[in-house]
Amino acid sequence: xxxxxxxxxLDLLFRPRSVAVAGASTNIDSPGHDYxxxxxxxxxxxxxxxxxxxxxxxxxxQGYMSLLDVPGDVDLVISCLPAGAVLDLIGQCRERRVRxxxxxxxxxxxxxxxxxxxxxxxxxxAAREAGMRILGPNGMGLYHPAAGISFRPDLPHAAGxxxxxxxxxxxxxxxxxxxxxxxxxxxxxxxxxNGADITPGDILRYLADDDETAVxxxxxxxxxxxxxxxxxxxxxxxxxxxxxxxxxxxxAGAHSAASHTAALAGSSELWSAAIRQAGAIxxxxxxxxxxxxxxxxxxxxxxGRNIAVAGGGGGRSVQxxxxxEENGLTIVPLPEAVRERVRARAPQLADWIGNxxxxxxxxxxxxxxxxxxxxxxxDDAYDLAIANxxxxxxxxxxxxxxxxxxxxxxxxxxxxxxxxxxxxxxGATETTNHEHRTLIDGIRDRFAESxxxxxxxxxxxxxxxxxxxxxxx
Amino acid sequence: xxxxxxxxxLDLLFRPRSVAVAGASTNIDSPGHDYxxxxxxxxxxxxxxxxxxxxxxxxxxQGYMSLLDVPGDVDLVISCLPAGAVLDLIGQCRERRVRxxxxxxxxxxxxxxxxxxxxxxxxxxAAREAGMRILGPNGMGLYHPAAGISFRPDLPHAAGxxxxxxxxxxxxxxxxxxxxxxxxxxxxxxxxxNGADITPGDILRYLADDDETAVxxxxxxxxxxxxxxxxxxxxxxxxxxxxxxxxxxxxAGAHSAASHTAALAGSSELWSAAIRQAGAIxxxxxxxxxxxxxxxxxxxxxxGRNIAVAGGGGGRSVQxxxxxEENGLTIVPLPEAVRERVRARAPQLADWIGNxxxxxxxxxxxxxxxxxxxxxxxDDAYDLAIANxxxxxxxxxxxxxxxxxxxxxxxxxxxxxxxxxxxxxxGATETTNHEHRTLIDGIRDRFAESxxxxxxxxxxxxxxxxxxxxxxx
Numbered sequence: 001x002x003x004x005x006x007x008x009x010l011d012l013l014f015r016p017r018s019v020a021v022a023g024a025s026t027n028i029d030s031p032g033h034d035y036x037x038x039x040x041x042x043x044x045x046x047x048x049x050x051x052x053x054x055x056x057x058x059x060x061x062q063g064y065m066s067l068l069d070v071p072g073d074v075d076l077v078i079s080c081l082p083a084g085a086v087l088d089l090i091g092q093c094r095e096r097r098v099r100x101x102x103x104x105x106x107x108x109x110x111x112x113x114x115x116x117x118x119x120x121x122x123x124x125x126a127a128r129e130a131g132m133r134i135l136g137p138n139g140m141g142l143y144h145p146a147a148g149i150s151f152r153p154d155l156p157h158a159a160g161x162x163x164x165x166x167x168x169x170x171x172x173x174x175x176x177x178x179x180x181x182x183x184x185x186x187x188x189x190x191x192x193x194n195g196a197d198i199t200p201g202d203i204l205r206y207l208a209d210d211d212e213t214a215v216x217x218x219x220x221x222x223x224x225x226x227x228x229x230x231x232x233x234x235x236x237x238x239x240x241x242x243x244x245x246x247x248x249x250x251x252a253g254a255h256s257a258a259s260h261t262a263a264l265a266g267s268s269e270l271w272s273a274a275i276r277q278a279g280a281i282x283x284x285x286x287x288x289x290x291x292x293x294x295x296x297x298x299x300x301x302x303x304g305r306n307i308a309v310a311g312g313g314g315g316r317s318v319q320x321x322x323x324x325e326e327n328g329l330t331i332v333p334l335p336e337a338v339r340e341r342v343r344a345r346a347p348q349l350a351d352w353i354g355n356x357x358x359x360x361x362x363x364x365x366x367x368x369x370x371x372x373x374x375x376x377x378x379d380d381a382y383d384l385a386i387a388n389x390x391x392x393x394x395x396x397x398x399x400x401x402x403x404x405x406x407x408x409x410x411x412x413x414x415x416x417x418x419x420x421x422x423x424x425x426x427g428a429t430e431t432t433n434h435e436h437r438t439l440i441d442g443i444r445d446r447f448a449e450s451x452x453x454x455x456x457x458x459x460x461x462x463x464x465x466x467x468x469x470x471x472x473x
Numbered sequence: 474x475x476x477x478x479x480x481x482x483l484d485l486l487f488r489p490r491s492v493a494v495a496g497a498s499t500n501i502d503s504p505g506h507d508y509x510x511x512x513x514x515x516x517x518x519x520x521x522x523x524x525x526x527x528x529x530x531x532x533x534x535q536g537y538m539s540l541l542d543v544p545g546d547v548d549l550v551i552s553c554l555p556a557g558a559v560l561d562l563i564g565q566c567r568e569r570r571v572r573x574x575x576x577x578x579x580x581x582x583x584x585x586x587x588x589x590x591x592x593x594x595x596x597x598x599a600a601r602e603a604g605m606r607i608l609g610p611n612g613m614g615l616y617h618p619a620a621g622i623s624f625r626p627d628l629p630h631a632a633g634x635x636x637x638x639x640x641x642x643x644x645x646x647x648x649x650x651x652x653x654x655x656x657x658x659x660x661x662x663x664x665x666x667n668g669a670d671i672t673p674g675d676i677l678r679y680l681a682d683d684d685e686t687a688v689x690x691x692x693x694x695x696x697x698x699x700x701x702x703x704x705x706x707x708x709x710x711x712x713x714x715x716x717x718x719x720x721x722x723x724x725a726g727a728h729s730a731a732s733h734t735a736a737l738a739g740s741s742e743l744w745s746a747a748i749r750q751a752g753a754i755x756x757x758x759x760x761x762x763x764x765x766x767x768x769x770x771x772x773x774x775x776x777g778r779n780i781a782v783a784g785g786g787g788g789r790s791v792q793x794x795x796x797x798e799e800n801g802l803t804i805v806p807l808p809e810a811v812r813e814r815v816r817a818r819a820p821q822l823a824d825w826i827g828n829x830x831x832x833x834x835x836x837x838x839x840x841x842x843x844x845x846x847x848x849x850x851x852d853d854a855y856d857l858a859i860a861n862x863x864x865x866x867x868x869x870x871x872x873x874x875x876x877x878x879x880x881x882x883x884x885x886x887x888x889x890x891x892x893x894x895x896x897x898x899x900g901a902t903e904t905t906n907h908e909h910r911t912l913i914d915g916i917r918d919r920f921a922e923s924x925x926x927x928x929x930x931x932x933x934x935x936x937x938x939x940x941x942x943x944x945x946x
Contacts, residue, residue, distance in 0.1 A: 029871050110787075111825045152869045156905055168788025170833065174865045178903040221791055247788065252804035253795035259827050259834075260787030285792065285932045314583075314733030315641025315720065318694055319758065322726035331725035352584045354732055360643065361732075392647045396625045398502050428901045428929065429914065430651035432629055441902065441910055456901065459758050 010206040016075035023080030024050030024058045032080040037153040044148030067092040094130035103136035109262035139193025140169035160185020161214035183448035204232030216242040222263030237279035241296040245283040291464040298453040299421030302384040306332045308376035309356035310369040312388030317356035327466025377418040384421040423461040483679040489548035496553030497523030497531045505553040510626040517621030540565040567603035576609035582735035612666025613642035633658020634687035656921035677705030691717040695736030710752035714769040718756040764937040771926040772894030775857040781849035782829035783842040785861030790829035800939025850891040857894040896934040
């Protein structure tokens with residue numbers, strides 16, 4: 001068996017002590033401004049050196065004509081220069097002993113142009129000779145709020161322990177914006193673009209041992225170094241949950257991937273098998289990726305697959321049962337102990353009520369689905385639970401806002417009171433009623449602040465829990 | 474071949490000239506108030522007779538002690554009485570020659586109690602003898618805004634041509650609220666509950682020839698009269714698109730369905746085959762049902778399966794290609810004529826740009842993805858299109874609101890200018906930025922008002938178009 005590849009030392013990439021931005025710009029509608037502004041807005045603590053021909057100030061930092069002019073050491077250079085200027089920049093980096101170069105710069109192999117692809121190879125070689133490493137080209141680079149770094153100034157500042165590697169920049173941005181709205185807090189996020197030097201496998205190997213990283217998501221279109229990637233994946237997945245969204249599965253998708261990041265997409269079946277063998281979990285789209293990151297990051301792993309479901313009307317109960325069983329979760333009938341508790345309060349319901357708990361038949365009984373959920377979670381029969389908020393029912397009642405808020409606060413208390421994983425289903429804000437939109441958004445925020453895993457549909461909740469499986473993460 | 478069952482005459486059910494509500498209540502937190510208030514708020518034009526023991530006024534209508542006391546003829550009685558009072562009510566209906574009785578009243582066969590189930594049978598028999606028909610029991614009944622009828626006062630008032638039959642009341646409400654937010658306008662919606670007399674097959678046969686109905690959705694947990702159901706389904710699907718969400722597919726789902734509407738769920742595979750053979754389309758969940766109703770109702774049916782995709786970044790392009798091909802749509806390469814138009818404006822992009830159009834590589838070229846979409850739609854190579862708004866990219870730019878709004882208005886103009894079906898992908902409002910939430914909701918409203926089909930993800934758009942297929946609806 002070959003020696004395992006050593007863990008790449010990417011600490012200084014994610015936590016540079018100083019950053020220079022080549023091609024920094026005073027035009028606020030340009031990446032050359034965004035990177036500098038992000039360092040300022042995210043509170044990067046070390047020196048920041050904007051580099052541009054006029055040596056003008058950018059986002060409040062003193063500018064310099066050239067990397068050679070800056071007064072201190074530089075760990076990371078971010079390049080927004082055109083492709084033709086990069087070799088020259090590498091020469092300067094070598095002189096200043098820069099450790100990492102992130103090339104936002106694109107128009108290399110992804111264009112399909114042979115000269116542009118050859119330049120990319122020369123750049124990777126020059127960096128190797130200069131003893132430095134390159135992230136990119138054609139990538140947004142880093143979002144690492146704990147270190148004061150972001151590829152866009154408008155992203156959330158809260159720092160957490162969800163890492164994400166992404167071949168696509170826009171996809172990384174979408175995952176961050178949407179994930180944070182659902183209660184995720186990100187640690188190290190890297191968009192590596194063409195991955196000409198630092199590969200996704202390198203980053204995975206690094207994240208495997210990274211104490212700041214508890215859960216890893218990945219968006220991959222294709223990799224040049226398959227063996228390195230799967231070594232990295234295996235080493236990461238052995239230590240923490242890793243969810244991989246492999247795109248470019250179809251012929252058309254692979255063709256599109258080639259013109260996006262010059263990725264060699266490879267067979268979809270081989271990828272699925274390899275992800276599984278590495279111990280990671282495959283997502284088929286961004287929603288599945290987010291759902292599984294939410295479940296893995298915000299809940300403990302379930303001891304087993306026996307699930308309790310409560311809330312929503314009868315139709316939702318039927319749909320919940322289908323969704324759970326179709327995702328390998330077992331709808332265990334209501335235990336006799338719980339049934340007896342119902343009998344004491346509402347004898348006429350004791351033989352009728354079941355799992356999933358249909359909230360509508362509890363009306364007028366003095367029992368609530370949250371109360372039943374609490375009883376079920378306390379019973380050994382269940383390993384995990386899903387609670388349907390059933391907001392559309394509340395919308396039809398007087399004092400909808402108060403009643404819905406009250407029910408959700410009670411649900412939060414029930415979830416806080418159990419170590420078992422509980423997912424909450426709260427629909428998207430698909431309503432023409434603006435008050436209800438604000439109400440639903442506010443309640444989703446409240447769940448997210450409380451660290452509760454929220455899903456927009458019962459099917460997505462059941463999919464996430466079903467695919468994460470039972471036993472420790 | 475047996476004679477086809479005659480079309481049931483349900484005109485008076487959906488357009489009664491007068492309505493009495495038995496068990497009408499002054500308590501605004503009760504169904505007995507909701508039904509009366511709905512008739513008032515939806516502008517029902519005929520007489521409305523609230524019936525209750527005190528003969529008190531309800532929602533502004535004069536009350537009566539009994540159906541026997543009301544001054545005029547009654548086409549439809551809505552019952553909110555307890556189960557034990559229904560036989561007596563039927564006797565009064567018979568005396569007053571009432572044509573339709575909707576039983577919101579529940580606690581019959583769905584409770585699993587033998588006596589309650591026997592009472593349901595006796596009620597159906599008594600109604601037959603009285604020459605009247607029953608909708609329900611255990612159902613919310615009707616939402617038909619064009620006739621001034623609604624099962625809840627808070628639902629949207631706009632009337633349209635999407636019909637929906639649903640075994641579950643909450644599911645019907647969810648489909649209406651969410652569907653209207655996505656631009657659907659409903660005609661006849663019926664929640665038939667236990668379906669003890671009027672069956673879903675009856676309603677489908679009726680809707681088949683109904684001029685007000687252009688598209689039909691259905692949520693079914695199980696049917697007692699399988700042959701009648703599939704006759705109705707076949708006759709409706711021969712005339713208009715019909716999408717059926719069959720729930721109770723799993724053992725647990727079927728068990729839950731029995732306690733919800735006493736439904737006999739049947740084998741999932743048989744159902745899928747029968748839906749397909751009837752010429753209808755199967756949805757596996759509420760989201761798929763809504764997505765296909767949106768596509769079928771808001772777009773013409775595509776001539777074929779060759780699709781153009783534009784907008785969003787490179788990652789979205791790869792994901793779009795996967796989603797289209799995995800749903801049986803063909804990503805046709807950019808035709809030479811379109812490529813030549815690109816060459817004239819931006820020669821360096823002409824050999825790089827493809828279908829899906831990656832918006833991010835157009836930056837600075839003077840070309841936009843909307844412009845390319847327009848060229849592609851004008852080309853015979855394409856039968857339909859999907860446009861990714863790519864809102865998360867805009868959020869990172871200065872003047873995000875203006876630029877996003879401008880791009881979406883341009884997109885609306887492009888879609889208005891083509892007879893080909895075009896779906897728009899605009900994400901859910903999953904962001905912690907409240908301004909962006911309001912912006913996205915407003916833009917979704919604008920698309921909906923413009924009659925444009927909007928989907929929350931590329932996968933859902935591709936699924937809907939892929940499953941509706943090509944050729945005339």
